[in-house]
Amino acid sequence: MRVLSVTAQKPCSTGSGVYLTEVVRSLAKMGVSQAVVAGVTREDRVDMPEGVTVYPVEKLPYPVVGMSDEMPYTSTRYRDMTEEMAGQFKAAFLEVLDEAIEKENPDIILCHHLYYLTALIRAHYPAKKVYGFCHNTDLRQMESISFERNFIRQEIPKLDRIFALQEAQKEKIKKIYPVSEKQMTVIGTGYNSEVFKKTGIKSSRKDGKIRMIFAGKITQKKGVKSLLRALNLLDYEKEKIQLILAGGAGNLVEYEEIKELADGCRYPVVFAGCVTQSRLAELYNDCDIFVLPSMYEGLPLTVIESLACGDRVVMTKLEGIAEWLADMVPDADIRYVLPPGMKGTDEPLEEELPEFESRLAEALREAIEEKDTKECDVSRISWQKIAREVIR
Numbered sequence: 479m480r481v482l483s484v485t486a487q488k489p490c491s492t493g494s495g496v497y498l499t500e501v502v503r504s505l506a507k508m509g510v511s512q513a514v515v516a517g518v519t520r521e522d523r524v525d526m527p528e529g530v531t532v533y534p535v536e537k538l539p540y541p542v543v544g545m546s547d548e549m550p551y552t553s554t555r556y557r558d559m560t561e562e563m564a565g566q567f568k569a570a571f572l573e574v575l576d577e578a579i580e581k582e583n584p585d586i587i588l589c590h591h592l593y594y595l596t597a598l599i600r601a602h603y604p605a606k607k608v609y610g611f612c613h614n615t616d617l618r619q620m621e622s623i624s625f626e627r628n629f630i631r632q633e634i635p636k637l638d639r640i641f642a643l644q645e646a647q648k649e650k651i652k653k654i655y656p657v658s659e660k661q662m663t664v665i666g667t668g669y670n671s672e673v674f675k676k677t678g679i680k681s682s683r684k685d686g687k688i689r690m691i692f693a694g695k696i697t698q699k700k701g702v703k704s705l706l707r708a709l710n711l712l713d714y715e716k717e718k719i720q721l722i723l724a725g726g727a728g729n730l731v732e733y734e735e736i737k738e739l740a741d742g743c744r745y746p747v748v749f750a751g752c753v754t755q756s757r758l759a760e761l762y763n764d765c766d767i768f769v770l771p772s773m774y775e776g777l778p779l780t781v782i783e784s785l786a787c788g789d790r791v792v793m794t795k796l797e798g799i800a801e802w803l804a805d806m807v808p809d810a811d812i813r814y815v816l817p818p819g820m821k822g823t824d825e826p827l828e829e830e831l832p833e834f835e836s837r838l839a840e841a842l843r844e845a846i847e848e849k850d851t852k853e854c855d856v857s858r859i860s861w862q863k864i865a866r867e868v869i870r
Contacts, residue, residue, distance in 0.1 A: 479510050479511070479585050479586070479869065480510075480511045480512070480582055480583060480584045480585050480586075481505060481510050481511070481512045481513075481584055481585065481586050481587075481588060482512070482513050482514070482515065482578060482579065482582055482584035482586070482587045482588070483498055483501070483502055483512065483513075483514045483515075483587075483588045483590070484514070484515045484516070484575070484587060484588065484589050484590065484595065484596075484599065485498050485514075485515075485516050485517065485589075485590040485591070485595075486516075486517050486542070486543055486545075486567075486571070486591070486593075486594070486595040487516070487517050487542060487543070487544060487545060487549075487553075487590075488516065488517060488518050488522060488524075488542060488551060489514065489516050489518070489524060489525075489526075490523075490524065490525055492545075492546070492549065492550065493613065493776075493778065493779055493780075494545065494590050494591065494611075494613040494615070496755075496779060497590065497611070497613065497667065497779070498514070498590050498611075499525065499526065500668060500670060500861040501588070501861060501864060501865055501868065502514060502526060502527065502530060503526075503527050503861065504668075504861040504862045504864065504865035505865045505868070505869075506527040506529065506530060507862070507865075508865060508866075508869070510869070511529075511582075512527075512529075512530045512531075513530060513531040513532070513533060513578055513581075513582045513584070514526060514530060514531070514532045514533065515532075515533045515535065515571070515574055515575055515578050516532065516533075516534065516535065517535050517538070517542035517543065517571075518532070518534045518535070518542070519534055519536050520534055520536065522534070531578075531581075531582070533574050533575075533577065533578045534574070535570050535571055535574045536570075537569075537570040537573065538566065538567065538570045539566055540554045540563065540566075541553050541554050542554065543555070543556055543559070543567065544556075545591055545593065545613070545615040545616060545619065546615050546618075546695070546699075546728075547728075548695060548697050548699070548728025548729050548732075549695075549728070550695055550725065550726030550727070550728070550752060551726070556593075556594070556619055556623060556625045557622075557623045557625060559625060564594075564625075564626060567594070567595075568598055571595060571598065572598065572602055575599065575602070575603075579603065579606070584606070585607065586607050586608075586609060587599060587603070587606055587607070587608045587609070588609050588611065588868070589608060589609065589610045589611065589637075590610075590611045590613065591610075591611070591612070591613055591615070591616040592610050592611075592612050592616045592617070592620075592630075592634050592637075592640065592651065592655070593616040593619060593620070593630060594625070594626050594629075594630055596608070596610045596633075596634065596637070597626070597629055597630040597632075597633035597634055598633075600633040600634070600636050600637055601629075601633050607638045608637055608638055609637060609638055609639040609640070609641065609868070610634065610637045610639075610640050610641065611641045611665075612640065612641065612642050612643065612647060612651055612776070613643070613776055614643070614647060614774070614775065614776025614777075615776070617647070617650055617651065617654060617823075618774065618823045618824060620654050621654070621822075621823050622822055622823055631654070631655060631656075634655050634657070635655050635656050635657045635661070637661070638661075639661060639662075639663060640657060640661055640662045640663070641662075641663055641664075641665040641868070642662055642663070642664050642665065643664070643665070643666060643667060643776045643777035643798075643802075644664060644666065644776075644777055644798040644799065644801070644802040645664055645798055645801065645802070646797045646798025646799075646801070647776060647777075647798055648662055648664055650797075663867065665864055665867055665868070666777065666802065666806065666859065666863075666864065667777045667779055667782065667859065667864070668779075668782075668859055668860050668861035668862070668863065668864050669779060669782040669783050669786055669856065669859055669860070669861070670755065670783075670861070671786065671856075671857075671860065673755050673756055673759050674755075674759050674762065674782075674783040674784075674786040674787055675759070675786055675787065676763065676786075676787055676788040677759075677760075677763045677787075678763065680763075680764070680765075680766055680788070686718075687717065687718060687719070687720055688718060688719050688720070688766050688767065688846050689719075689720050689721075689722065689764060689765040689766055689767075690719065690720070690721045690722070690765060690766070690767045690768075690769050690842070691721070691722045691723075691724060691761055691762065691765040691767070691768055691769070691784070691789070692705060692721070692722070692723050692724065692725070692768075692769050692770065692771075693724040693725055693758060693761075693768070693770075693780045693783075693784075694724075694725045694770070694772070694778075694780060695725050695726065695727070695728045696723055696725050696726065696727055696728065696733055696736055696749075697727075697728035697729060697732055697733075697736075698732065698736075698773075698826075699728070699772070699773050699774060699824050699825075700770070700771070700772045700773070701770070701771030701772050701773060701794065701838075702723065702736055702771075703735070703736060703739060704771050704826075704831060704834060704835050704838060705721070705769055705771050705838065706721075706736070706739045706740055706743050706747070707739070707831075707835045708771070708835045708836075708838040708839040708842060709721060709743055709744065709745050709839070709842070710743060710744050711835065711836065711839035712744075712745075712839055712842060712843060712846075714745075714846070716744060716745060716746070718745075719745040719746075719846070720745065720746050720747075720748065721743075721745060721746070721747045721748070721769075722747075722748045722750050722761060722765065723740075723747060723748065723749050723750060724750040724751070724752075724753050724758060724761055725750075725751075725752060726751065726752040737749070758783070759783070759787060762783060762784050762786075762787035762788075762789055763787045763788065765789060766789065766790060766851070767789060767790050767791070767792060767842070767845050767846070768780070768781070768784035768785075768789040768790070768791045768792070768793075769791075769792045769793070769842070770791070770792075770793040770794065771792075771793065771794050771815065771834075771838055772793070772794055772796065773794070773817060773818075773820065773824045773825070773826050774796070774823060774824035775794075775796050775799060777798075777799060777802060778793075778799070781793060781799075781803070781812075782807075782856060782859055785807060785810055785811075785812075785854055785856055786856050788851060789851065790811045790812075790813075790845050790848065790851045791810065791811065791812040791813070792812075792813045792815065792838070792841045792842055792845050793812065793813075793814060793815065794814070794815050794816075794817045795814035795815060795816055795817065796817065800812075800814055806856075806858050806859055807854050807855065807856055807858070807859070809852060809853070809854045809855060810852075810854045810856075811848075811851050811852040811854060813841040813844060813845055814841075815834070815837045815838050815841045816834075816837060817834065818830035818831055818833070818834040
């Protein structure tokens with residue numbers, strides 16, 4: 479079997495990029511012949527298995543387009559694209575896709591995000607079998623902006639298969655697109671068990687300091703400002719707690735505001751920056767509590783990875799995620815925090831943030847006071863399982 483995976487973004491830099499990369503790796507272990515088309519240049523580092531050909535899309539006259547408005551690298555927003563820019567996007571990607579499809583002759587095209595590029599592929603290659611993975615940010619774009627909405631909504635239902643991360647996401651897809659139940663498969667997510675695993679005794683056992691870690695884009699859409707304000711509501715000695723923020727900036731102005739909040743935080747905050755998967759696993763193992771106070775998520779890989787490294791989790795209770803985790807990891811040590819009310823898909827109501835931050839602080843306090851983290855079994859979650867389901 480020959481598979482072509484496609485993303486308009488840079489693989490390896492975001493959750494959806496990691497998802498694509500890990501599915502490619504798992505399919506490679508099954509002996510599947512593969513290639514990847516991605517919004518990268520030849521200078522970009524792309525970590526793919528040996529034998530996987532990468533086709534970069536280099537002729538875009540502007541930075542690669544990001545599915546989120548704030549990406550961990552320089553990007554263009556879909557909401558800012560003109561008709562001319564959409565035409566340039568179409569021409570640049572289809573030129574590379576024509577070359578890749580002619581050379582590779584894939585049996586299946588796996589598209590990441592139910593959005594513009596996936597719609598172009600479905601329309602341009604009607605004889606090919608095309609599957610689409612939903613990553614939630616694509617639904618957010620459909621809900622919040624009008625860019626090519628009619629064209630996208632017309633083509634996505636023609637996909638041979640749509641993969642949803644969890645049941646609530648599947649229902650949301652059905653509200654946005656006229657798709658049938660039989661077109662869709664809930665496929666979940668995976669994690670790299672070779673990298674993310676417990677490696678020793680937590681540092682807190684040695685020095686008594688509780689270390690918390692957040693991993694993701696450093697932005698308020700991920701709840702980082704609220705996390706810093708919630709820490710200030712705790713009443714421990716300064717030396718008792720440390721927070722590590724792992725990830726790159728989204729909006730640079732907001733990033734500076736977050737750094738200023740961190741400088742004024744009553745507990746030390748370390749900005750680890752963008753880190754490799756192996757370094758992230760080391761940080762998880764060094765920490766006690768993983769915190770994800772995000773305003774919007776599909777199915778965050780970071781929660782699974784941190785659980786695999788023995789962390790306790792404090793996170794926002796977002797639609798569908800708690801149910802999926804309860805099914806897949808029923809013994810997980812997780813404390814959920816009710817989110818604030820929202821305007822739109824990922825903008826919290828400012829007047830509700832103080833109460834949200836108070837709830838977050840209480841959950842953090844409970845997580846700190848709890849003694850031993852409960853052991854949990856994440857073995858039911860794997861990329862290999864997802865790869866087998868894709869092939870099936």
